[in-house]
């Protein structure tokens with residue numbers, strides 16, 4: 001039986017984007033999206049000329065090296081996203097540039113575990129006025145088990161992958177979503193047939209940086225990396241390397257590639273660990289714009 005997909009208006013004026021399955025397996029509440037200066041903490045507008053590369057054209061005052069960014073997905077329990085003023089301006093302007101070309105299509109972020117799909121995805125959703133979904137979380141809801149690690153343990157990886165494909169299929173008939181996909185979603189060709197209904201963006205992060213991030217938070221929630229003993233960084237690095245070798249051609253199917261090494265080089269250094277999530281989101285918007293405008297030119 002097919003899932004029915006729709007947006008329904010809930011009580012008390014809240015917006016819902018829900019995927020209702022026959023047995024109510026999951027239904028996700030999305031807070032109303034407000035793209036206001038207050039939400040982005042913007043100052044009154046000022047002149048800012050943006051070209052293909054905002055860091056270059058915005059002048060020295062906006063160069064990231066000078067920014068002391070207080071950027072985090074959440075802050076002081078308010079749930080609000082904080083950006084530096086300069087990054088907020090660039091993000092908002094680039095989002096406005098991309099939106100007409102995007103035309104309501106969903107954005108799917110793909111990339112290895114820990115590559116920042118959730119962190120960057122939430123920023124993109126905010127500035128595009130889209131809703132954010134994490135496909136791992138939707139699988140957990142569908143299955144009724146609160147962690148991916150437990151789904152692997154109680155069922156199997158194949159069971160998880162089947163549910164992941166179903167979630168992606170359901171999402172593919174929706175609009176105006178940013179979806180952080182599971183790191184392994186790219187390995188099944190059927191998933192690409194769903195994701196290609198929207199725009200796919202690969203967050204390409206060096207494995208060394210990934211292993212550091214993952215070792216810092218632990219591997220318990222990432223069943224494919226989890227090992228009881230040994231140095232967490234070394235174990236994560238070895239496993240990430242072998243997974244990446246199997247998957248890199250699949251990631252390269254994405255419409256746009258956001259390379260952290262490339263962003264760092266553009267900023268005049270080679271340290272990807274100091275790139276802020278909002279700088280990465282800006283690069284994602286630039287790459288999305290390039291892809292979408294080239295595609296439009298080819299069509300015309």
Ligand SMILES: Nc1ncnc2c1ncn2[C@@H]1O[C@H](COP(=O)(O)OP(=O)(O)OP(=O)(O)O)[C@@H](O)[C@H]1O
Pocket residue numbers: 111112113114115116117118119120136180181182183213217222273275276277280
């Ligand atoms: N630009 C960044 N700089 C430093 N740390 C980051 C950056 N982006 C994300 N992180 C951190 O890396 C970890 C993984 O990020 P995130 O959950 O966004 O990745 P993900 O791709 O969604 O991971 P998964 O696929 O495993 O769910 C988090 O602890 C997050 O805070």
Ligand SMILES: O=C(O)C1=C[C@@H](O)[C@@H](O)[C@H](O)C1
Pocket residue numbers: 112113136148181182183184185221222223224
């Ligand atoms: O890279 C992977 O295969 C995975 C990544 C996570 O997001 C989860 O989807 C799961 O742990 C598998």
